[in-house]
Amino acid sequence: MEYLCVIPKKISILYNSRFIMKLHIQNKFTSQLPADPTVENYPRQVEQAGFSYVLPVKPSNPSLIHTSAEVANAIGLSDEDTISLDFLNVFSGNKVYPETKPFALCYAGHQFGNWAGQLGDGRAINLTEVVHDNKIFTLQLKGAGPTPYSRTADGFAVLRSSIREYLCAEAMHYLGVPTTRSLSLMLSGDQVVRDVLYNGNPAYEKGAIVCRVAPSFIRFGSFEMFASRKDHTNLKLLADFTIKNHFPNIKEEGVEKYIAFFEEVTQTTLKMIVEWQRVGFVHGVMNTDNMSIHGLTIDYGPYGWLEDYNTGWTPNTTDNQHKRYRFGNQPEIALWNLYQLANAMYPLVEEAKPLEIILEAFSIDYEKEYLIMMLNKLGLQDKKESDLFLVGTLVELLERVETDMTIFFRNLSTVSKEDSGIIAFNAIKEACYTEKDLDETILKDWYDWFENYTIRINEETLSDTDRKVQMNKVNPKYVLRNYMAQLCIDDADKGDYTLLNELFKMLKNPYDEQPNFQKWFAKRPDWARDKVGCSMLSCSS
Template identity: 45%
Template sequence: MNIKNIRQPFIENFPGDFSKNPIQRTTPKVLFSTIDPVGFDNPELIIFNDKLSEEIGLGNFDEQDLNFLAGNHLPEHIKTYATAYAGHQFGNWAGQLGDGRAILAGEIINETGKKTEIQWKGAGATPYSRHADGRAVLRSSVREYLMSEAMYHLGIPTTRGLSLCFTGEQVVRDMMYSGNPQEEKGAVVIRTAESFLRFGHFELISAQKEIDLLQKLTDFTIENYFPEIISEGNQKYKDFFSTVCTRTADLMVEWFRVGFVHGVMNTDNMSVLGLTIDYGPFSMMDEYNLNFTPNTTDLPGRRYAFGKQGQISQWNLWQLANALFPLIKDEKFLEETLNIYGTYFWEAHDKMLCNKFGFDNLLESDEEFFTNWQNMMQELQLDYTLFFNLLEKRDQSLDTLSAFETISYTVLNDQKVKTLEKLLTAYDLRLEKNSFSKFDSLKLMQKTNPKFILRNYLLFECIQEINTGKKEMLKKLTRALENPYEEIFPEFSKKRPADYDDISGCSMLSCSS
C-alpha cells in the first residue's frame, strides 16, 4: 500500500499537544494530541477491503502491510493523533470528550483529488479514553466493519471499513453492563471517511470561547469539504450551517428508507459532512416499530428510537447552531433555518415513502395512507424490509394470509387479516392514480427497497463463526451486502428467527456493543 503518501493537514493547521501521553486528561485550547498506537505482537488479518484501498489511492495489499493495519509499523513522516471534541450525550452536556479509542494517521489523496482520512479504532488508549483502555473487541469491530460497508452499498453516506484484524490480545468487557465482565478476543479496525469532523468539535471550541480557533476550524472545513460554498464573510457561515442541515436531513431520510436505527445519536456522534458515523448499538429494524431502540442504555426513555431520529437530529442541529452563533451572529436566521429543517425533512421523508410504494408523486391523500400503513405495520408486527419485498411480488391471486403471515412477528388472527386486506385495497386504489405504468412503479420500488439488510442476528452468527477461526459466513455476508438490491442468498431474506428474540447482540445491545 502507498502509506508513504499519507499527509496531515489537520495537525499542521491547528494547535495540539505533542506529548504523546496516553493518560486521561483535559487538553484545553488544543484540538488534538499526538499518540502512538499501542502496537500488537501477533496481529492476524481477518479481512481487507481491496476495492476501497484501490479507490482511495492506497493500492494493493501486501503481506508486509499487516503491521500498518494493526498500527505496528508507521511511516516516519507521520505523527498519529487523536482529536478532542465535546458533546451532548442523551441530552446532557458532557464537556470535553474526544477520540477515546480512535487514532488518526492522516489523509491520502487519490488520482482524482479525492481526500480520505484513515483512522485506527481499537489501537490503544488516548488522552480522551476516560479511564478506558482504548481497545476494541472482535464483536464490535466486525459489526462496524460490515455495517459501514453495508450502508455504503445501500447508497447511504457513511464511514467505511478498510481492514479488520485480530490483535492477538484478550480484552475484558462487560457486554451488557450487568456486572459480568468477560475476556473477549481483541481486534482493530481501520475505518475511512472524507473527514471525521463532528458537531462536537465545534461545540468544544465554542464552549471554551476560543472564537478565533472556531473561525479557523470552520474556514478549514468549508475550504476542504464544502466546495459548493463560495460566499464570503458572515454569509459563508450561514451557508455552511444550512448545508449541514440539508445533509443531515437527507441522511435521516435514508436511515428511515432502509430501517436503520443508530442507537446513540449524541452530538459527538454526528458528522458535519452528513455521514453515518460511530457504529455502536445500531440495528436494522426487523418488525416495524416507531418506538424501537436497540440500545439498552436508551431505556426506558427511548430518546433515540427509530421514529425519533428526525426530531433528535434537529435537536442536535440546535446545539451546533449554538456553537456557531459567535460566527453567524443572527439568531433569527438560525431559528428560521431550523424550522425549515423540519419542513424539508418531512417533505423528503414522504417523497421517500412514495418511492418505496411505487407512487410517482406525493398526493394530499397520501398522508392518511402512510399513517394507516404505519398503524397497520405496528399492529401486525410486520417485518419492514420483507413487507416491501412482498409488495413487489404481490398479485391479485396471492393468498393474503399465507404470504404475509410469514413476515409477521405475531399471529395474524381474522381481525388482523382484515386490517391488512383493507390496507392492500387502499394501496391498489392509490396505484391507479399513478401517471406512469405498473412496470415503472415496480422499477422504482426495486431500486428503493433493499432485498438484503444486515440484520443483527446475522452479524451475531458471523461473529461466532469468526471466533472459531472460520470465514465462510463473513464471505457470504460481504457478497450479499455488496449487492443489497438483489436476492443472492434467499436464506438471508427472512425475518429474525424466534430463537434470537432474547439473545444479547441480536435484538438489544449496549453502548459496549
C-alpha cells in the same frame, strides 16, 4: 476482490522499515489546526487544541481478517498492497507510515441530552490524511490503544464490536446510505477485558482493530468543544479549515460563509436521516459527538435494523428506559443535535435569526422528503393529496401486529393492479411474525388498505413490471440483521471467517435477488428474539 487471510504467526517477526506500499499523504489538519503541546499519553483535559499526537499501541501478533478492496482502491492502494506486510503493519498500528504523525481529535458533546464536556477520540487514532483522484480521505484506526481522551477506558476494541462496525459501514454504503467506510479488519493478537452486559461479569475477548475511512472525522462536538470554552479564535479556525477543505462549493465570505456551512450540514444530516428511515436503520447513540459534519453515519455501536416495524424500538440497552434514540425519534434528535451545533456556531454569526430560519425549515423539509421516500417505497411517482393518509394508515397497520419491515416492502412489489385486497395481503403475509395475531378486525383493516393501494397504483402509468423494478431499487432484500452479525461473530470467535465472507459478499448487492443467499431473506428466528447481541446491545466494545 476481497481478501480473507490470517497472517501466520512467524511472519510478524519479518517486518522491516522499508515501505513499498505508497500513499499520497497530506497533513493539512495537523498543520493548520492547533496541537496539544503535551506529548505524554495520559487522560487529561486538553485546552486550546484540536487534537493530540498519539501513537497506536503495537499489537503483539496482528493478523488480517478481511479487507475491502473497493475502499483500498479508492485511497490509492492496489489489490497486491492489501496483502502486503506494509498493509498489515500500518493498519494494525504496528508501524507508522513515513511522514505521518498519528493523532486523536479533541471534541465535546451532549450524551443522551446532557452536556458531557470534553470527550474526544477515546479509542480512535487518526493515522493520516491521503489524497487520491482529487478526493480527501482520513484513515482512522479504532481499537488501537488509549489516547488522552480515553478517560478510564483502555482504548482497545474487541472482535465482536469490530465485526459489527466493519460489516455495517460497508453494508450501509451499498444500501446508498451516507456513511464512513471500512478498509480493514484485523486481530491484534491480544486479549481485552470487557463486561458485555455491564452486570459485573467481565471476561477476556479477542482484541481487534478496524480501519475506518471518511473525508474527515470532524463532528458536531468538535465545534461544541471550542464554543463551550469560549475559545472563539480556534472555533473560527476550525470552521474556516472545514469549509475550505471539505465544503469548496461554499463561496460566500464573512458571516454568510458560516451560515451557508450550517445550512449544508443541516441538509446533509436531513438526507442521512431519511435514508436511515428508508432502510429501517436505528443508530442507537445519536449523541452530538457521534454526528459527522459531512452528514455521514458514524460510530457504529449498539445499532440495529428493525425486524418488526416498531417506531419505539431502540437497540441500545443504555437507552432502554427512556428510548431517546428510538427509531421514530431519530428525525427529532437530529434536529435537537443541529440546535446544539447552531449554538456552537453562534459566536461566528452573532445573530440567531439566520440559524433559526434554517432550523425551523428542517421539520417541514423532513416531512416532504420523508413522504417522497415512502411513496418511492410504495412505487408511487405522481403525488396525490390522498397519499399522506395512505402512508399514515400503513405505518399504523405495520405497528399493530409484528410485521417484518424489510420483507413487507420487498414483497409489496409483487402486488399487481388487478389484485383484490385479500390477494394483495397474501403477497405480504409472509412478513407477519405471528399469524394468530391477525384477528378479523386487523385483517379487515389490511384488506381495506390494500384495496386503496391497488386503486392508487392503477392511477399510475407504470406497469406492474416497471413498478416492481423501481420499488426493488429502494426496498432492499438483504440487510445486516443483528442475529446475522451475531452468527458471524460466534464463528469468528472460533477462527472461522467463512460467514463473514459470505455476508460481506451478499451485502454488496442488497437490492439484487441473489438466489444463493435466499436463506437470509427471512424473519428473525425465535431463538434470536432475546439472545445477547441479537436484539439489544450495550455500548461495550
